[in-house]
Amino acid sequence: MTRPESRRRPSIAMKPGAGVAAIRAAAMIAIAGAAIAATAGVATAASPFGLEQLAASLAGESRREADFRETRHLAALTAPIVRTGTLVYVRPDRLEMNVATPAPEQLVIDGGILTMRSASGVRKLRLDSEPLLRAWTESLRATLAGDLPSLTRDFLATLAGTPDAWKLALEPRDATLRAQVAVIDITGKGSAVTQVEIVEQDGDRSVMDIVARPLRAP
């Protein structure tokens, strides 16, 4: 009964599952939110372009909307998966991701709760029930608030380029998260975020292109 090798059971290369998905979803809309928030920022760059300056410009108005197109490149698939829809950010802490294709779905972060609505029903998750989730929401809050100390506490942030064409690389500091996510690249033009790319350690990646919508009349 004590042969160690015979005790081996089928192992599954699985990291904590539901949590990761939720984190990912949260992260996706958090970053998207940061992006639309940023599109409203003022792109005046008098000083040399740095994190401080980008953070200062990443501040939005009360409500922003954007269209997105997400392309998922997975090693297991012969063709990428494409998703489209809209993003809505309402200051200070509400974010919506409304997926139109291939299947309608809605994700909402509001007051620390992530709500997922799809054909299969409604799921709710508390963002602060997991340190990882908390790190992600903090990154959102910090980004929107231009709170650079918090942002750099959770991620190793590297900024490259010019104010007109910049790329912010965020590497997770948390080991569990880093085991899955290699880097999050945020590309922007002035105060507008145009693309969010999440690169996973296994090479799979997801690219989200963001186009801000004109502000609706109040």
Next chain:
Amino acid sequence: MTPRARALLLPAIALLAGAIYLWSSMRVDRDFAAFLPHGADATQRLVMQQLRDSPAARLVLIRLRGADPQTLAATSEALREALAADGHFDYVTNGSLAGALRDLPSLAAARYVLSPDAASHMSVEGLHSALQRRLAALSGSMGMLEKRFLASDPTAETEALIASLQAGGAPRREAGVWFDAQGSSAMLVARTRAAASDQAAQQAAMQALDAALQRVRTQPGIAADYSSAGFLGVRSALLIAHDAARVSWMAVAGIVVMLLFAYRSPSVVLLCATPALAGLVAGLCVLTAMFGSVHAITLAFGTTLIGEAVDYPSYVLTRLSAGRSIADVQAVVRRPLLLAVLTTACGAFAFLGSGVDGLIELGVLTSCGIVVAGALAWWLVPRLVPPGWHFAAFAMPGSVALGPAGAWPAVGAAPRALAAIAVTLVLVVSAAGKPAWNDDPARMSPLPADAIALDRVLREATGAPDVSRFALVRGSSREQVLQAVEQMQPVLDAAIAAQHLGGYDSVGRYLPSEATQRTRRDALPDDTTLQHRLSLALPGLPFRAEAFAPFLRDVALARSAAPLDPAAFAGTGLGLRVASLLGSDPDGYWSVIPLRGVRDAQALADQVRATSAAATLIDLRQQTSAMFAQFRARTFAAIVAGASAIVLILAIGLRSLRAAAAAIAPSLLGATWTAAGVIAFGGGLSIFHLIALMLVLGIGVNYALFVQRAASRGDSLPELCVMLAVVSGTTCLAFGAMATSGIPVLRAIGLTVVAGTVATLAACALVFAPGAGSAPVPAAGRGS
């Protein structure tokens, strides 16, 4: 040194030595279970063990109310973190993500033996439709989660397992954490590290929980309450301790005041108290030497012992009127006093056969205490009575009605017999048709009804199993038990379908029998077959065949893996669940199947019995009732034996069977009346009422002996009445104090003894009359 001081010296030294011994060695046990019977068979022992120490009994159910769901959820989460970091608790969950994540790897690792139909998903068609579903899921927002499962688990067995484990019983979720069905209270479940019966540790856990609740309460409006078997135990222990102390002080104070009124001399009151105190200390010393500890309820009975032992000096002192010498009085009361002590001690001895720890303690305490107190009273009184002190009889209220001083009312035997028969008839008729016995353990619980109601509400809200109802499977090996559990599952599923049952939890969900595991393993396709089927299932789908290598590897591993055992789940919530559902004891292996929402217990019990000889449906309340009934029967037998011993002692002591019968007749009458009264108006007799009746029998015989003596001698009736007033007054005060207790056991005994004492006194009046009705007592002592 005066002779009086010398006389006090020896008992004082003995008392002091006894007190020091008690101070250093005696532990006070507050576990109510000492007053529950031991299990007679394996099932009963397990039931008692489950009641006291099962992991289910260690569960603490917590409810947070009084704020909006968001705030409550945040508080719930903060409390979960606080308790998870607290050493008093080894498990805490509020339904949030963090807890679920811990179980996932071990569940996933065992998926192909836990899933009942994994093999059927591995046909070509099964694989094709599973992959179609995976593709749809990959396109969703949870797609990245799906990606994790995809390569190794394309048939999504893990996901299905999680869903089946959560189906039914899991509380509603609001804001990511558990809420009650109304959505107004956040619910948490924690588990104490210590056993439910470990009172000190449970109390510490309770304090830790209170402190944690204080810390996490961000809004004053948030109300928290909680319940657990262990905490209820602590609560009842505190209630018992508190009440026992209160009852003791009340009784002692009442008796002292009464004796001061009767004797008007503090030193005489001290003289009365000394033998009783010595008897109590001696009894406790014997108990400590025998068991090491004394139960708080037994201690409370110490006061009843005082109530009776304090009477022994009174039997002498109340007769010590002016002009009589102590030697005279002692000569008159020697025989009845000796018989009184012996009969009481014998009666208490009967408790030794009850099989209930607390009652055995009580029997030892009473019989030792009474003998010591009686002997000491006899020895001390002549040596310690203050010189020149005499008893000044006080006027009894209503003594005028008794007629001229000293005369016994001349009532014939026939009217007295008629009166006795009439009273008996009235009581028996009013008791007729009502159940004689009541063994409902709930009646004996010291807990207030609202505490029990809260426990039920919290249990329902958290979906925690009903601790009082479960199916029990026994066997000689783990495999045998697991197979029997699997046999039970379809029956229970059918019962759910038939609305007899709300739900159940079974160890079979987490740990199938080796036979079932083997069947499931053998049904898995071999590597070549699976690879071939996969290649046939893939066309038309955008998956790369080589992506599923981990799947092929895991299925191959599952086919050759050693059987799953409980160790596979060590350190997870699943492991805790398995440990609470499956275990072993000296009688073999057992598994508990907790049941929820039992609607038709009889139908279920019949189905369970018909399915497997190894399984029984346990209704804890019924089981404990049955146990109480069994022990009540044993106690009844013990009481009959005790009563016979009393008659024997009386017959020998009085040298006349007829006199013995007369001496026990009033107490038998009194006990019968009281029993009929309890049945008629008190909801039926329990084991504790029987004990009280046994005490009534012992006390009544004491009174009867003295009344008999007085009647046969034609003693002054007022003098007899005053004596009876003093001795029955102390008894009624001691037991009356018990009757005020909030603990049902103490209250039942207190009320019964007071009623019985009064009834016996009344019966004495009916049985005895000078010259008529009572047998002449042999000459011994008369005129000496």
